[in-house]
Amino acid sequence: MSGLMDRTGVPPAHVAAEADAGTGVKAPEVVIAVRDVGTVLGGVRIHKHLDLDVYAGEVLGIIGGSGSGKTTLLRLMLGLERPTEGEVLIFGHKLGNCQATDLAQVRHRWGVLFQQGALFSALSVFDNVALPLRELKSLPDDLIAELVMQKLQQVGLKVEDGIKMPAELSGGMIKRVSLARALIMDPQLLFLDEPTAGLDPASSKNFVQLIESLKREMDLTVVMVTHDVDTLFALVDRVAVLADQRLAAIGSLEEVVRQPHPFIRNFFLGHVQRCAVDNLRSYRDELHQRDAMPA
Numbered sequence: 001m002s003g004l005m006d007r008t009g010v011p012p013a014h015v016a017a018e019a020d021a022g023t024g025v026k027a028p029e030v031v032i033a034v035r036d037v038g039t040v041l042g043g044v045r046i047h048k049h050l051d052l053d054v055y056a057g058e059v060l061g062i063i064g065g066s067g068s069g070k071t072t073l074l075r076l077m078l079g080l081e082r083p084t085e086g087e088v089l090i091f092g093h094k095l096g097n098c099q100a101t102d103l104a105q106v107r108h109r110w111g112v113l114f115q116q117g118a119l120f121s122a123l124s125v126f127d128n129v130a131l132p133l134r135e136l137k138s139l140p141d142d143l144i145a146e147l148v149m150q151k152l153q154q155v156g157l158k159v160e161d162g163i164k165m166p167a168e169l170s171g172g173m174i175k176r177v178s179l180a181r182a183l184i185m186d187p188q189l190l191f192l193d194e195p196t197a198g199l200d201p202a203s204s205k206n207f208v209q210l211i212e213s214l215k216r217e218m219d220l221t222v223v224m225v226t227h228d229v230d231t232l233f234a235l236v237d238r239v240a241v242l243a244d245q246r247l248a249a250i251g252s253l254e255e256v257v258r259q260p261h262p263f264i265r266n267f268f269l270g271h272v273q274r275c276a277v278d279n280l281r282s283y284r285d286e287l288h289q290r291d292a293m294p295a
């Protein structure tokens with residue numbers, strides 16, 4: 001049995017599937033499988049022997065020091081980077097081996113919120129959100145308009161915001177427009193790179209509430225890189241820690257916080273009690289009971 005299972009208490013899917021055969025207990029569905037992945041970029045070793053699964057319906061947080069390879073891991077999962085060793089499978093597809101048409105099919109199943117929002121500055125809010133639909137080249141304009149308006153409202157924006165240009169938006173609105181674009185194809189999987197970076201505490205809290213409610217409404221699986229402990233405490237089911245080029249720990253917050261690795265000690269300094277399941281539950285209840293405020 002793998003060392004990963006020893007650390008997390010959650011069996012890798014292939015191990016779980018074997019166990020299932022005897023027990024009848026349903027194995028968690030693996031949406032992303034990272035298998036013995038090593039990454040070297042520009043001659044520099046970033047990752048060594050990474051092994052992790054992302055399960056359907058969970059929120060997995062990725063944390064690690066600056067330069068520990070969190071964004072690179074996200075890029076590997078998105079097929080924007082190829083692993084030097086090992087493989088990454090997403091919905092069972094090995095991205096490097098996909099035919100172009102298969103790849104297009106699989107890509108519609110996920111959305112990405114990039115760190116800076118990555119809106120096209122020359123396009124209106126409406127056109128930014130409509131972009132993935134227009135790329136399909138098969139939808140009539142009135143249907144595109146309806147879908148975009150629905151999505152803007154779903155992320156807490158007004159229909160009138162559609163005509164605004166990115167330069168006219170607050171930081172919170174930029175995040176919401178980017179989220180609307182990431183979700184316009186109704187994906188199953190959402191990638192978030194530092195979703196609350198650059199937001200003030202109130203906007204950050206509102207955005208976290210929005211992600212949580214959309215996650216439930218749309219039954220999303222979420223992979224999120226964050227430095228922010230409040231965002232982590234509000235959203236994640238499990239957390240993966242990257243340090244020393246490896247996966248230093250993976251599991252629930254309560255499990256991970258007990259690990260002796262110096263990065264983990266520092267990261268959770270002053271927050272250890274908050275990681276207890278009961279404390280997390282009351283923190284989340286309180287956070288999500290409040291009405292979301294406008295962007």
Ligand SMILES: Nc1ncnc2c1ncn2[C@@H]1O[C@H](COP(=O)(O)OP(=O)(O)OP(=O)(O)O)[C@@H](O)[C@H]1O
Pocket residue numbers: 041042044046064065066067068069070071072073
């Ligand atoms: N294309 C590239 N070529 C060479 N080195 C790269 C490339 N992309 C990233 N790196 C290096 O890989 C390391 C990991 O980068 P990455 O952005 O994944 O880290 P991170 O953990 O997300 O960091 P941060 O928290 O600061 O955003 C960094 O040292 C970075 O300089």
